[in-house]
Amino acid sequence: MWHSGLLIGRFQPFHLGHLFAVKYALGKVATLYIIVGSAEKSHQTDNPFTAGERIRMIKAALEEASIDCRRVMIIPLPDASAHSLWVASVKSMVPKFDVVFSNDPLTRRLFQEENVEVLDIPFHERSTYSATEVRRRMLSGEAWEELVPRAVAVIISEIKGVERLRQLSDKK
Amino acid sequence: MWHSGLLIGRFQPFHLGHLFAVKYALGKVATLYIIVGSAEKSHQTDNPFTAGERIRMIKAALEEASIDCRRVMIIPLPDASAHSLWVASVKSMVPKFDVVFSNDPLTRRLFQEENVEVLDIPFHERSTYSATEVRRRMLSGEAWEELVPRAVAVIISEIKGVERLRQLSDKK
Amino acid sequence: MWHSGLLIGRFQPFHLGHLFAVKYALGKVATLYIIVGSAEKSHQTDNPFTAGERIRMIKAALEEASIDCRRVMIIPLPDASAHSLWVASVKSMVPKFDVVFSNDPLTRRLFQEENVEVLDIPFHERSTYSATEVRRRMLSGEAWEELVPRAVAVIISEIKGVERLRQLSDKK
Amino acid sequence: MWHSGLLIGRFQPFHLGHLFAVKYALGKVATLYIIVGSAEKSHQTDNPFTAGERIRMIKAALEEASIDCRRVMIIPLPDASAHSLWVASVKSMVPKFDVVFSNDPLTRRLFQEENVEVLDIPFHERSTYSATEVRRRMLSGEAWEELVPRAVAVIISEIKGVERLRQLSDKK
Amino acid sequence: MWHSGLLIGRFQPFHLGHLFAVKYALGKVATLYIIVGSAEKSHQTDNPFTAGERIRMIKAALEEASIDCRRVMIIPLPDASAHSLWVASVKSMVPKFDVVFSNDPLTRRLFQEENVEVLDIPFHERSTYSATEVRRRMLSGEAWEELVPRAVAVIISEIKGVERLRQLSDKK
């Protein structure tokens, strides 16, 4: 068991696959830093939610799942101005960590080149539990709520997230 | 009692006055977002520590003080490129909040102009419990440890923070 | 009638649809701020002209149309570093305004979330009077001059705008 | 007489010396572009006002002085990221110009190195009619209104500018 | 013969067509500045290598080809924040030059608008000797080594460049 690890994602929005990944990572590390990446991005069709909204979703989902929040910190990070600066930027913004959980090729590569251990996350039903699929269903009017924790669906409803996504997609 | 509030500081480093402020704020709000400002700054004589190091200090100090970490989130925020964008930047990076705790004139002014309620923090012994005083004592070799939570002193010692500050001050 | 309003566009280049929109807006507000968006962009196939060139085109077109320039200000604004900062950026760069004229989904959404009133512009013959169509015709050698105010055609000719656009599109 | 010229300043705030300079420049050029420099700066003790507020002050002062606004454009420009890019930035953001009015050594030097003609402004009573002096009087409670056009004093009063400046200066 | 000239490219990676261009340019100028453009970009499928790696490749290729390195300087330049600032940025970062060698439409246009002479490079077998083709072959497993100087192939092998490119392309 490692002392601490990073789980990096954009969480647009946080879905059940992400929740699975958090639980998986908490089986490997004592403390987990959930990095909300591309934190400055919002109001785009593939990045509809602000970092603040995403943090709120994650917090609510973890509490709903009875995960011990004392073992988790949620930290928003803007994109670096260059890929070659990304790892240094993460290291400066996050307490010391031992391992990174990620399936993203770029993230994996950048940390590996800096000799940080990177672990795969065994996603189950990856094509279904994906943020792209959630957003696609939101736009097409299909049932997206079943792909996200209930608490997340409540927040998206409260902030009128589907309406926002549809308005942003409007080519009018 | 408000639902949630911000406590904004640079925490270079987190000292007993800050801890007092956290406790005070937790008497007023259910959830407190501690904003680690100027998060991109480090390795300067008045900003010696990285955001990651400051987060670690705050986390350790809160645990040592038996504060319920489920009521607190610690969020690093870089400076905005212009003062007029600062409040919008904070709002996008932090979950919804009702009130701001700050004694800083600029912070107070910027939030007040956006109609956010700002509360004073009743600092006790402000001239002693200040980060400027802590850094001054670190440089002069005086006793600085008594101004910070014990857990913070331990971390600063572990990361050789005083040595870093002195080296940065070296005019050689 | 409102006191003042914004008309936001990129104006690459300013065409007869834009001129119609200006006249429409001047029927609703006493003072109109024409915001030249993406002001830093130029020398791209979909943003060929500098902000300075675009301002010059707009000024000339308004004078040609005998619009009272004392009721209009033309203000260039660079893109914000994040969508969530755009409205704050506009508010800091432009005198106080009451209403925004825009058909762009993102612009509409961002101002609406900040509780600014947004009005549709009743574009006539939208598919014809579009900057995309003007640039397409410039590249294909079709008659584009009929889509823009005469004064704009003169300026584009003077600065050799069509030649620039073609050179930029050259895949060689 | 030149076709067009630039008058560059920060206008924090616009005072009677500036008004004199505008009139002087309008005696030399047909069209004057008033550049509101450091447009992104505000809420600092030496840059208290936003670009939008400064534009509003200038517009009101010119109208009060019965200056023909059709001969003037007011254009806000953020600082460039490097001095060596400043002239290129100005040229891209402003319609073509023939001459620059400025007494600032850096501005003069940068334009001269690019072979742009730079003219002195014959300031009268320079030590009195300076923005630094206006702000000093605002802070000390002395009579500052006599240094600015009446219309500017009205706007500063309306936006509570003196209160803002004092709050920003508050070392508390 | 000119005194000095620029050869601008991204060199992702440096191939035999580039080497030909260097030799061609050295037939026209006494001193050649090789500008490594988009220097901040790396770890992207169309920009896999860092500026440092590209500089190393170029240096090694020139030495292998017995080119007199005293007549050449290799200078990395990040992209400017706007096309309209690019020429000013280059001029500030590079010693004075008389001519630019480039086939890129945007580069040619930007320098020509600033009255800098731009010369074509007579590429031979352009479709074969292109960085796009080199990267395509790296991904498909075809023979790419024959398109680059031997010294470049050695460096790419040493830094495991093909492995990096493949990992970045991995859609997993």
Next chain:
Amino acid sequence: MWHSGLLIGRFQPFHLGHLFAVKYALGKVATLYIIVGSAEKSHQTDNPFTAGERIRMIKAALEEASIDCRRVMIIPLPDASAHSLWVASVKSMVPKFDVVFSNDPLTRRLFQEENVEVLDIPFHERSTYSATEVRRRMLSGEAWEELVPRAVAVIISEIKGVERLRQLSDKK
């Protein structure tokens, strides 16, 4: 003897102390990368020269001193947006290096924290051979030429560097 090393400075301007340092470093490494730091800065009283001008000075001084330019590369680097990103930025922009020569406390600290070996430069007559002293003499009209290589004095004279520095210092 190391394979390669960095010598980092701002070189505003390059003086005899710098030349001594280059020779010293070339006694320790086979290849020396001379990093022209704060490359984006110019036209300031403590950073009067552009990176391009500084590169030209260094090149001329090395040739005058009969230093083998094949063992040296001169590389301009802009400041990073945060100290914590500086080492990563250098590593991405420069070929692999083994050691850093620097007497600057911040530079030393940042590289040491990344486990890069840092060596002192045994400056002789440090208070005399300093760029600050050169600029001071330029402003006061004292003999500054004796502090810099002859070739540097020639270039400064040619670009009218003293005149620029004085104009920038002009408080008028």
